[in-house]
Amino acid sequence: MAKEKKQIEYDPSLSEEKRFQKLITDLWSRFWIVVVRVIFVGLIALIIFGIVSSYFDKDFFEDEDGSGIMGMCVCLVFFALGNGMMNYTELVVSRLKKSRGVLNGCPSFGILYSTMPLTRKTVHKTSFRSFMIWTVLPVVTFNVVLNVLAMIVEGFQSLLGIVGLATLISLAALVIFSVLCFGVYKSTEKTERIRTIVFWVLYAVFMGSFMFSGFYQWCNGVGILKALAGIPAIVLTVAVAVFILLREKLVYEKKLTFAAWFD
Amino acid sequence: MSDFAIEIEGLTKEFDGFKLDNVSFRLEKGSVMGLVGQNGAGKTTIIRLIMNAIAKTSGSIRVFGMDNAENEVEVKKHIGYVSDDDYLVVTSNIKKYAKLFARMYENWDQALFEKYARQWELPPKKPFSTYSKGMKTKAMIALTLAHHPDILLLDEPTSGLDPVARIEVLDILRDIVSDGNTSVLFSTHITGDLDKIADYITILINGKVTESMAIDLIEDKYAVISGGMSGINEKAISRAVGVRRGAASYEALIERKDIPLFGNVDVRTPNIENLLTFSIWGHRSDTVDLDKEGENNG
Known part of the structure; x- marks a missing residue:
């Protein structure tokens, strides 16, 4: 006899946030969420492993190694952003219905959530949590690993400028996206558009940089980038992560207490 | 607890070019109030304010004596909302939505939901994109009623329906309100929708309440x-x-x-x-x- 699926029931022991997280899982299905997460996390882990295994015992670095590190940094930031934004639920204005929606502009979810026993703050906090775990954490880990390697592997001395640049670019991406996604109290169609433009400009800059020979050589000669690599970069990375967290918790979430859904 | 399902006092909301101006009325428990006015009079704005979808400029909204924004979760456990603007994602289906509602509402009644879905011939696994406008409205009503709301907020639910679907939806609503346990705020510009349903009427003109009284x-x-x-x-x-x-x-x-x-x-x-x-x-x-x-x- 076929096994009958268990009927979902209201669980009074769950907090509002837990209940909303389960709702998201119901919506997208646990299977697909796990599959996508495994793929993204696997790719990110592969990149971090690639950095360690490729450069850990190298005595001498060439320009190609610089572009390799930058390429890994770029891919990691994009995988991390994609992963963190998968159940991203900041409320934005939809161009389609001229009403506000969630999940990358689908207005129906926004309206649905707003009719349920939920608060905007809960939906927002869930999104932010996802951003911290699936975007900020991998980028921080990558930067720490890269800069520790830069300190302990002698051959990295010739690539410190690239390490500093990779750290700066990944942190800039984190700050820009955290501000655009979580720091704008009144999220509008305009901020949605800026977010999209910033995403593609960063992508174009990253990809374009590979096309100019001598770019990495030039970076490695920039004193400030070289000075950044190592301990300063690790400190800066941690500071940025703490800044993003504190800004959200101490400023933005307070503004969302009792906030209306679409104002 | 308050004797009123909804109490609105001095409610004001200002937009560019429109002002909902100092609106006050009360909806008694178990009664049905028609909120009538022309398109753009502010009916939907009032319902969206009650739902805390938009923020009020001033005034107060109390649902069963509770502030609607400060006690949003508790308030919304009691509210069922059906509007002309549906929240059904076209690629999803009603079976999936029933799961979401079951997750979120303590009083979710799966048997009642299935009864309505069968009665109104709503295919459980077909995507909403295949539903007609009338079917979507019935789907929202089925989902809403199955969590046994104490208050129904109906925002022009018959707007845009063909005559047959409109009569069917009104028949459903008449059945619901006949038990006298559910408080209903029914916004419409079609006054005929309120025949045999409403106990009270509130007339809204250019953002102002001009009359709020018992229909009798x-x-x-x-x-x-x-x-x-x-x-x-x-x-x-x-x-x-x-x-x-x-x-x-x-x-x-x-x-x-x-x-x-x-x-x-x-x-x-x-x-x-x-x-x-x-x-x-x-x-x-x-x-x-x-x-x-x-x-x-x-």
Whole structure:
């Protein structure tokens, strides 16, 4: 006899946030969420492993190694952003219905959530949590690993400028996206558009940089980038992560207490 | 706990080019209130404010005595919301939505939901993109009723439906309100939707409440008079709620106590539509030309 699926029931022991997280899982299905997460996390882990295994015992670095590190940094930031934004639920204005929606502009979810026993703050906090775990954490880990390697592997001395640049670019991406996604109290169609433009400009800059020979050589000669690599970069990375967290918790979430859904 | 399902006091919301101005009314527990007005009068704004979808500029909204924003989760456990603007994702289906509602509502009744879905022939696994407008409205009503809300907020649920679907949806709503346990705020610009349903009516014109009263009291308070233009009492007519003037005759909605001022006129009992239309005409200008209205309508 076929096994009958268990009927979902209201669980009074769950907090509002837990209940909303389960709702998201119901919506997208646990299977697909796990599959996508495994793929993204696997790719990110592969990149971090690639950095360690490729450069850990190298005595001498060439320009190609610089572009390799930058390429890994770029891919990691994009995988991390994609992963963190998968159940991203900041409320934005939809161009389609001229009403506000969630999940990358689908207005129906926004309206649905707003009719349920939920608060905007809960939906927002869930999104932010996802951003911290699936975007900020991998980028921080990558930067720490890269800069520790830069300190302990002698051959990295010739690539410190690239390490500093990779750290700066990944942190800039984190700050820009955290501000655009979580720091704008009144999220509008305009901020949605800026977010999209910033995403593609960063992508174009990253990809374009590979096309100019001598770019990495030039970076490695920039004193400030070289000075950044190592301990300063690790400190800066941690500071940025703490800044993003504190800004959200101490400023933005307070503004969302009792906030209306679409104002 | 309060005796009222919804209490609105001095509610104001300002937009660019529109102001919902100092709106106050109360919805008694177990009663049905029709919120009527033209398109753009502010009906949807009031419902969206109750749902905390948009923030009020000033005033207060209490649901069962609780502030609707400060106690949003508790308040929304009691509210069922059906609107013209559906929240159904076209690629999803009603079976999936039932799961979401079951997750979120303590009083979710799967058997009741399945009963409605069968009764209204809503295919559980077909995507909403294959549903007609009427089916989508019925789907939202099924999802809403299955969590046994104490308050139903209906925001023009019949708007955009074809005549058959509209009658079917109204029949469903009549069945629901007949038990007298659910409080209903029913926003519509089609006054016929409220026949045999509403206990109270609140008329909204250009963002202001012009009347909020029990429907039974309409005939006690108001009367529609008609007479020849030659016998019109201009001083008395200025007291009317609204007037329609023609070349030879006029009609006016007046307070019943003023009937003696008008002399020899025909008097009839107004209905909800009379109350709404004369109120609108009264606010639009002093009078409406019957002949021009006739030309426009004809």
